[in-house]
Amino acid sequence: MGPKKAKAILEAIIFASAAPVPVANLASVIGWEPAQTELLLAELAREYQCAGRGIQLSFVAGGYELTTKQEMKPYLQAFQRPEISIGLSQAALETLAIIAYKQPVTKIEIEDIRGVRADSAVNTLLERGLIEERGRQDTPGRPILLGTSPKFLECFGLATLADLPPLPKIRESSRQSINDIS
Amino acid sequence: MGPKKAKAILEAIIFASAAPVPVANLASVIGWEPAQTELLLAELAREYQCAGRGIQLSFVAGGYELTTKQEMKPYLQAFQRPEISIGLSQAALETLAIIAYKQPVTKIEIEDIRGVRADSAVNTLLERGLIEERGRQDTPGRPILLGTSPKFLECFGLATLADLPPLPKIRESSRQSINDIS
């Protein structure tokens, strides 16, 4: 197939994909050699670079993906209506962080660290598929254990849990508490 | 701001949005008049039309959205449109058609037209978010009024309700035969 049609197909596939698309997959759909496909992708990427375009083609995590350009961020933020933001609340984010670093962990342990009820935050995270139940702890009450889901890794662009960054430097007293929990 | 930058911003916002974006919202971010913004969007849509592109800009459900082009379908077999699965029964589809054309309409009116109970079909449509309640009719029993939702437009690729195909014409020619008794 000709380069124009092939390029259109590449654009459509990358656009419709939830994750970066490896070049091998793209090559097989258009029936080109991977090396030739790479060249075509480079051409596509160059076209996006022009000043009139707001999106870009980049190579991430072993595949190609479309994203908005870096310099569009302020306009996207301006566009975002705070009351309909689908982001996570601070409570949910802290709860997610505790679960991510301390998993498997019970709701009581989370409540102990945060000092407030965790039900609502935990439900939010479960609903969004970021965490999941991991059986029960063999202690009184047999509380449910929580851990992060594969979707969590995907959303934060992590290959494995080992890729979570080490915690940044913090006050001495807090450092103590991290040792306690991890 | 210049048209190039404005166009890039429009592209980025529409790309990043999950639902079609109304022109008013777009205009306010780039600080252009809505009418001028529409012209810019038309230009953008034209650029996408070129053969080397796999995606298109269209006006659906009162806003602008980017999707893959129709002719890309064969190459995108592996991908599914999220959330929208039309799989509606004939009953639900007919009920939806009546609501779409006659809205706001009561369940009784629907039942009158279809000649059968509408509860189950109406519930299905409500559950799928294709229709919504529109208050109550000021008649005895105060029945609930039903109308289509924005999601209906989106699922059926309609810009506005005015874009619904016209109802098939009733042939008037043999009208007198109504009066005949056979």
Add this chain to the structure above:
Amino acid sequence: MDYRVHLDVFEGPLDLLLHLLDQEKLDIWDIEISRITEQYLVYLATMQEHDLEVAGDFLVMAATLLQIKARALLPEDEEAVDEADDGLYSRDELIRRLITYRQYREVAERLKHMAEERLSVLPRPFSSLGETGPIKYTNPIGNATVQDLTSALVNALTNWTVRKQVQTIKGREINLQERIGEIALVAQRHSPMFFGDLLDRKSTRTDVVFTFLAVLELVRQGIIVVRQEKIFGPIIVKSQLPKEESNHGA
């Protein structure tokens, strides 16, 4: 034959009537009531033969058809009975309804086609922006980054440390494990006893909760059993362990 195939496909009496009209290649306007009534009744009979539940709507239509047919045979005094509140309607009304229904049935077909067409263009699978509709978690973390995650944890831990220091000053700690041991002993000695007797006047809400948890754990381990005769009634705790010396003395 043909009946068999279509039996359960009809959306209602109007749908069935339209099908019969199509089959006979009859125009709605030229509907021959007597002919169509006969066919309609044959259909209903077939449905019953196959033990398919014939919905009330189908029966009402049968009655309507029969009445229209009967009226056609009578002299023209129909106006008087036309609007009778028997739930049935006239031939004109039937034709009007068939036409209206057919309009929507046809347009439903168009809509179905449009929806299918719509399925052949794909949107982006998720968005990075907020949405205007009900919240869908297509991108469940909004624009949070891993850095946000770590700083959230640091924040939580910092708060925790501060709170812990405060707690240590005023707090006395309840150890669940200790409480379990205590209750096992008390229950063994005083079995059977009331749950309430495991507490005293100084017990705080936390004490109650811990005692309750301890009891649940002991039940799980099979060391004690509990019984409650009615909701909110007293809970009776009974130890499963053999009693100590006092038992022998009795």
